[in-house]
Amino acid sequence: MSVLTRPAAAGDERLAPRSLTRRMLGRPELGAVVGAAAVFVFFSVVADSFLQASSLGTVLYASSTIGIMAVPVALLMIGGEFDLSAGVMVTSSALISSMFSYQMTANTWVGVGVSLVATLALGAFNGIMLVRTKLPSFIITLGTFLMLTGLNLGLTKLISGTVSTKSIADMQGFPAARDLFASHWTIGSVDLQVTILWWIGLVAVATWVLLRTRAGNWIFAAGGNADAARAVGVPVARTKVGLYMAVAFCAWISGQHLLFSFDVVQSGEGVGNEFLYIIAAVIGGCLMTGGYGSAIGSAVGAFIFGMTSKGIVYAQWNPDWFKFFLGAMLLLATLLNVWVRRRAEASE
Amino acid sequence: MSVLTRPAAAGDERLAPRSLTRRMLGRPELGAVVGAAAVFVFFSVVADSFLQASSLGTVLYASSTIGIMAVPVALLMIGGEFDLSAGVMVTSSALISSMFSYQMTANTWVGVGVSLVATLALGAFNGIMLVRTKLPSFIITLGTFLMLTGLNLGLTKLISGTVSTKSIADMQGFPAARDLFASHWTIGSVDLQVTILWWIGLVAVATWVLLRTRAGNWIFAAGGNADAARAVGVPVARTKVGLYMAVAFCAWISGQHLLFSFDVVQSGEGVGNEFLYIIAAVIGGCLMTGGYGSAIGSAVGAFIFGMTSKGIVYAQWNPDWFKFFLGAMLLLATLLNVWVRRRAEASE
């Protein structure tokens, strides 16, 4: 949970010596990294096209779209809560941005701004409902999930007449916004999407917040033992509302990416993606019960998921069995991770 | 958590008197019952056709198909674990039964029996993997979920050549099996499905097990504090494996209902239903963190869900907004439940 593992007080006879490698392997992220490496090596061997530079770009892009959301979802899980509305909130954010710009004939940046405010409000709603009603987050965000799904469809049909939005590609500010949220550039023969930068940035910020700020301390405490945290003066309620707003913020980024990369938004999308985010966080070592996990872990989890789901395609395995392979690979990667960690811990 | 609330030691000055009604309202299921009653009254008012006898049959049927699975899922949640594979396992069970009978040209009862054994084995696999690897149940059952989804599709195509099974309606034993799993009969003008009986029976058995047997005590303990339970000699691992097998058993019942009621099984079905079961359990008062809940609560939860999702149809509201109404109603019902309980507790 901390970046610097201070060497133990020199010469305490109660401490068995431990090599650096072993200490490294004991860290949660590094366990997951071993799993990721194994998946990478595996697909490099079985899938010819997996190791190409262009494939790497595709895999990284797929991982980044999950990873951007997995970061705040991991933080939220460390803080002891869930967000089932995270998937559709991405779509809501994109819809708001697109429909506002179109209907008001406003500069796309205005739509983007309105969407930011509205999405943050949705996150705040989740958080405030949670701390006010003291209902489990599963119920609250399930309610928001269903309501947003309905609103996405109902409002889009009401406003656009169909289930998708109108194109805003020809509106003012579109190219600049596209550069920010959905551009891509080529390094050598690898085509990299800007989402990868967003992803790396978010992981870095989240890691800093978790390990080096008061807020990070509060997140761990709120998830690890909310009663104790409250008793020693941690603003648990504010922390949780903040976490939901962080999820909303990242949903906004993802939503804008969706909008500016496809220009038109389908109102029915995003359903089910919330689980991909949770999966990435859990594979990366977050505890379902809260109080433990890391942002880097969530990134590794997203990468494992991205590699596996695309690797199966590159390996050209029978698509009927896609889900089977996906499940088996994820399970094996996680088992390997746990096995490595146990070995590291067992040998003193 | 107990059926008999013994009157407190007479005349203890440290106990404020509490009326029977208040004591009743303090019980978790009864909180949910108030929510259910409110939903019922609401739809009786807004939807003309909701109060018809035949509509009751439809609502009960919808509730029972969720409720049958919600019972073991609630038990599992009380025991502190999840099962994401519960939804597809139902389909697997139906597929195994149907394809075995068809391919072997065996009596349908043989298929039913094989399916029971195979489904229980799946449940045992979940449970044993969980206790052996000590991974979170979310990861394990997610793996099983994905693998079963793949297997359902892959094997069905391999064996039947298409994505659904062949009809077994003309095979030996079909009518009798249909009577057991998918018959319906008419009382007055209400058409009642046999699944309702299964549901009631399962709720009764589960309630008995939870409150009156050693296994029930162990389930609460395994979910409430697994370490403590283990320390005082509770076979936590066996309890959890048993719970997963209970889920499998009910998946078998649901699967056979699916098969004998629709005769042909689509291999892609069941995905997503696991959440309906969890929703029902949580609305009915089960804690996500384990150690608290009831079987009756899960039934009330399933009933609330069934009433709401069908009530919206009876009320003929704009179908585009279906999910919105569903989410809002579920949230309101749960809020009412909590509000009632708090009031009951606050006034001594």
Next chain:
Amino acid sequence: SSTGGKRAEDRAKQLAANGSAVNTPHWTFAMVTHSGAGDTFWDIVQSGAKQAAAKDNIKFLYSNSDQGDQQAQLVQAAIDQHVDGLIVTLAKPDAMKDAVARAEKAGIPVITINSGSEDSKKFGALTHIGQDETVAGNAVGEELDKRHKQHALCILHEQGNVGHEQRCAGAKATFSGRMDSLYVNGTNMPDVQSAIQAKLQSDKSIDSVVTLGAPFAATAAKARQQAGSSAEIDTFDLNAQVATELKDGTIGFAVDQQPYLQGYEAIDLLWLYRYNGDTLGGGKPVLTGPQIVTKDDADALLSYTKRGTR
């Protein structure tokens, strides 16, 4: 089933093993669709494609995702694999625009199938094979009128699915009576049944139910019986059960768009293009439907549906 799908498939495999009907190089063609997992319709499309692939000495790759952005990523993955031809559906055209453009840049010929006839040409595809969902919907509306229906119900088994919306909207556009929609949870048959039941109980004036996928027609028939309604059940697409029930008269009519043909022709046309530079349709979409099938066609259809090719 004397002409079982399994046997046909085996025969096709045998053919491939024996060296195929042609001696062109062993090209790889990929198909990326917007289908969900385990969909009957897309299963038949795949069967057709596989049959043609076997004949044409083609390696056939299939992948699918019902999320627009995921489908685009799958197209990219196919490009990464340097396939020799690409078949995509354009249910969400805007999401696919970039991906298709990249395929063209990489020199991969693209054929679009099923949905997206308007955009196909614009995106630079060789040709479009299939039937527009709206056109199919229109045909249903007209047929309902022909049958003097007043009040129809359109069952959408996947909320927010563009193709489904277009089918219903198309039917609504040509139907002169009233048409309601109902969303059901397509992965939960009992829920489909009880929801249709509830709708029929709440509104007795409904005289026809249109399902958007073949498997749901039988369930709708069951719901009708439970609800004591006399509405006619009609459906998009075919399967063995629908064919039987057409024959029994349980189902009124079905709209077929010949999915087998969409898969088969797509592969075949890509082969022709690579082999001989041929294209079909003269810049216009090649339509595979809609074809209204009724009781009269049922007998012939029954054997085809049983082996999974219609």
Next chain:
Amino acid sequence: MTDTATTAAGRTPLVALTDVAKSYGNVRALHGVSLDVHAGEITCVLGDNGAGKSTLIKIIAGLHPHDAGTYTVEGEEVRHASPREALDRGIATVYQDLAVVPLMPVWRNFFLGSEPTRGRGPLRRLDTATMRATTRDALLRMGIDLRDVDQPIGTLSGGERQCVAIARAVHFGAKVLVLDEPTAALGVKQSGVVLKYVAAARDAGLGVVLITHNPHHAYLVGDRFVLLKRGAMSGSHLKKDITLDELTREMAGGSELDELTHELSRTPAAPEAAAAAEPETTA
């Protein structure tokens, strides 16, 4: 019974509870309890198991609101909505169940809720070096030589955890220090250190509320003694008005104790204990 306000009448007490009551649902945990805490004095709250001592502490600490009565801090009536407010008023508490987050490292637990920071603006960050060093030193002073302040606090022994909680409260206590059975899990040496700390805090002018089941500890450092019984006050004494023996007897519930001592002293295998039994059994 409510004769607490008789001494030091001139000064406003740091914390004063008057006729406070608290129920959990239909359980009346506390009623009619009054208590004054003065600067530079140690108030001991004594009583049987389940008498309501921890409930009283939790009200002072702001963890639970009181149902009736008044709660004043330096003369001003308050109703703490959260422990944060009490902390901000300088009231630091050691809870009986310790209030630690098991999976967090010791040093993070030590500073939880009151983390020191360095830098400004977006660069404002935890001062981890100071936090680690302070934690290690504070524990060392209590006789706990931790191997590693980075280990999760959940892996510490019961007494070590207790020491972290006490060291934390002593470190952050500004005006009032509230300790719920601080020495319960502690070894002989550590208990001595804690009593020394309590005395030092008093000498530094803090008001101290100390809960203990050990009459020796109470009598050694306490200035006034409040006795609770089944949720109500059963006595309130100044040190000068009571002897250790009387205090012990009151804590044990009077006559019942004699009987018990008698019984235990008869047990055959511990004959030499018979004479010593009276005070020690109850120590």
Next chain:
Amino acid sequence: MTDTATTAAGRTPLVALTDVAKSYGNVRALHGVSLDVHAGEITCVLGDNGAGKSTLIKIIAGLHPHDAGTYTVEGEEVRHASPREALDRGIATVYQDLAVVPLMPVWRNFFLGSEPTRGRGPLRRLDTATMRATTRDALLRMGIDLRDVDQPIGTLSGGERQCVAIARAVHFGAKVLVLDEPTAALGVKQSGVVLKYVAAARDAGLGVVLITHNPHHAYLVGDRFVLLKRGAMSGSHLKKDITLDELTREMAGGSELDELTHELSRTPAAPEAAAAAEPETTA
């Protein structure tokens, strides 16, 4: 140091640990510890906080396996895979962290893992009436008059919970009773009762392992004393070989104590404590 086996050499001890060691990851919690528990004797394990006492208990209780050394029960070498096995051999334990399930009613916690049943076959069910009555009576005998045995055990006070755990172990202990700081959270009266129970168990022929930080308690009932320091044995004495003062001094770590007592006795506000400080501070 390992002179434990000298007495009662003829009898096989009920439980014997020889040169046992245990590490948590790279933390060596225990090494080279030996201990005999004989029927009808009370073995006290004493030591500083973090000395490894609870770890020792957990090995005996079957909660953790030992890494090295041997563990025999009635002469037969064992390696308990779970606490269930230890229970089945008649070893009942009170853990320091109590091992209760907070949300479950008191009576269900009391019988958890060893529930009595009535009826046969599918009608076999919990004997709830007996369970409730037994729980209430067992607690009443310890001086805890519960309002309601149906309340979740998490709502009991710390001492009440401790009493439930002790009553449970006493109820199920068949051959060996292991108690980890049983009196820590208890009131004067309850402590007396627990010591009486311990003596009674010994008289009934059980072997008892008692952990405590209170030398008075230990000396009153103990027959042999094992001292742990930083995970290793620092002494093992029979009662006849040691006095209370020596024991207290050893527990507190020798010379350090004098210094501390001296310091505390100088605190100005408690002058009358000065004389009494030596034994009481450490009580």
